[in-house]
Amino acid sequence: MTLPNDLKPSTIAAQAGGAIDRQSGGVVPPLQPSTTFLRDEDYRLVNPDNIYLRDNSDIVRIAENVLARLESAEETLLFPSGMAAIAALFRTTPTGASVVVQSGIYWGTTKWLRDFCSRRQIALHEVDAADPKALDEACAVHAPYLVFIETPSNPWLKTTDFAHAATCAHRVGALLAVDSTAATPVLQKPLELGADIVMHSATKAINGHSDVLAGVLATSAPAAKVWTEIKADRHDAGAVIGPFEAWLLLRGIRTLPLRVKQMCRSTQAIAEYLSAHPKVTDVYYPGLASHPGHAIAATQMQGGYGSLFSFLVKGGGPEALAVVGRLKLFHRATSLGGVESLVEHRHTIEPHTGIPESLIRASVGIEDTDDLITDLDKALG
Ligand SMILES: *Cc1c(COP(=O)(O)O)cnc(C)c1O
Numbered sequence: 001m002t003l004p005n006d007l008k009p010s011t012i013a014a015q016a017g018g019a020i021d022r023q024s025g026g027v028v029p030p031l032q033p034s035t036t037f038l039r040d041e042d043y044r045l046v047n048p049d050n051i052y053l054r055d056n057s058d059i060v061r062i063a064e065n066v067l068a069r070l071e072s073a074e075e076t077l078l079f080p081s082g083m084a085a086i087a088a089l090f091r092t093t094p095t096g097a098s099v100v101v102q103s104g105i106y107w108g109t110t111k112w113l114r115d116f117c118s119r120r121q122i123a124l125h126e127v128d129a130a131d132p133k134a135l136d137e138a139c140a141v142h143a144p145y146l147v148f149i150e151t152p153s154n155p156w157l158k159t160t161d162f163a164h165a166a167t168c169a170h171r172v173g174a175l176l177a178v179d180s181t182a183a184t185p186v187l188q189k190p191l192e193l194g195a196d197i198v199m200h201s202a203t204k205a206i207n208g209h210s211d212v213l214a215g216v217l218a219t220s221a222p223a224a225k226v227w228t229e230i231k232a233d234r235h236d237a238g239a240v241i242g243p244f245e246a247w248l249l250l251r252g253i254r255t256l257p258l259r260v261k262q263m264c265r266s267t268q269a270i271a272e273y274l275s276a277h278p279k280v281t282d283v284y285y286p287g288l289a290s291h292p293g294h295a296i297a298a299t300q301m302q303g304g305y306g307s308l309f310s311f312l313v314k315g316g317g318p319e320a321l322a323v324v325g326r327l328k329l330f331h332r333a334t335s336l337g338g339v340e341s342l343v344e345h346r347h348t349i350e351p352h353t354g355i356p357e358s359l360i361r362a363s364v365g366i367e368d369t370d371d372l373i374t375d376l377d378k379a380l381g
Helices: 009-014 060-070 081-090 108-118 132-142 162-171 224-238 243-253 255-275 293-299 317-326 369-380
Strands: 073-081 098-103 125-126 144-150 177-180 196-203 215-219 280-284 308-313 343-344 361-362
Touching: 009 060, 009 255, 060 073, 060 215, 060 243, 073 081, 073 224, 081 108, 081 144, 081 196, 081 215, 081 224, 098 108, 098 132, 108 125, 125 132, 132 162, 144 162, 144 196, 162 177, 255 308, 255 369, 308 317, 317 361, 317 369
Parallel strands: 098 125, 098 144, 144 177, 177 196
Antiparallel strands: 073 215, 196 215, 280 308, 308 361, 343 361
16 A cells, blocks of 8 residues: 655554555555565566565565655665664775764774774774864865764764764765664654765664664665665675564554654653752753753754763762662663663773763653653652
């Protein structure tokens, strides 16, 4: 079933872009796990769209189309994890070229890039991209192949102006890629403001139920060289998502706009509550007027500022760990964007990255806002 073109994101998501099961009449699309597809007596493919599962999968195509519509992209590609998507993007970098990457972002990205770039003789320049002057200068000095930013960033919630980043990158012939995981396609659309590629860890809010690992890349220029190379890399190197994961992901996406709305509303209330708490010394959330990235976030995000925030507890590591230990609703676990709220003591996980011992990062789920505030209130004492 094809849906009209002018629908709002919540309609596209709720109806899975119009996907149903024609054969059974089911209102949800079927899960087809077959790795290979039949040919008839004359050796013609029974369904010309499907040959082999690494090449083709109906459910993967359906999920990709829904994500493309939500992102206002021409094309998207799903990967078995966010890191697999990032790796496919960076593997297009010519050996000997340079890349400019935002500093202080998702640690898994930084760690993999440092290793990959050193093995491939790629010069990696880590820059505070939320500082427009620093990004301008890095682009001018290094003339990179690719500029990679993450906004809002994890765990500092720095906001990078992606229209400005696109100008910096394009001036020197570089591509701009944006890790938009913490915002989801609901809250910001970097492709509309000049980004060449948008990346999400769909493991997070896009799936939203903490039960699928997935990644996505999106573009508005599917004929571009970088995109054809990424597509070939995914196909030939085999970083494809399985049909069951794609099916679950599509099911999660149906409620994405609804979940994001509730999560943003609660996170804003919690961030404001914590800002006024005597045992909290700082709160990092772009929805707060006091946040250095608030003005930019207000121009490039619509409908809220996401469900991720960090805060500093008065004292140090022991005080922060004691607060985390007393929480009853927020689960102590890594990751973000799920329907259940999570907290993480980042210093315990990555002590070598300069994260303050008093920092607690939280991801807000869809529980009742007051229940979450009460949980934090009791834990802070
Ligand atoms: C989780 C995450 C990733 C990596 O995604 P996986 O699906 O875990 O491989 C990349 N960037 C950000 C911002 C993330 O939160």
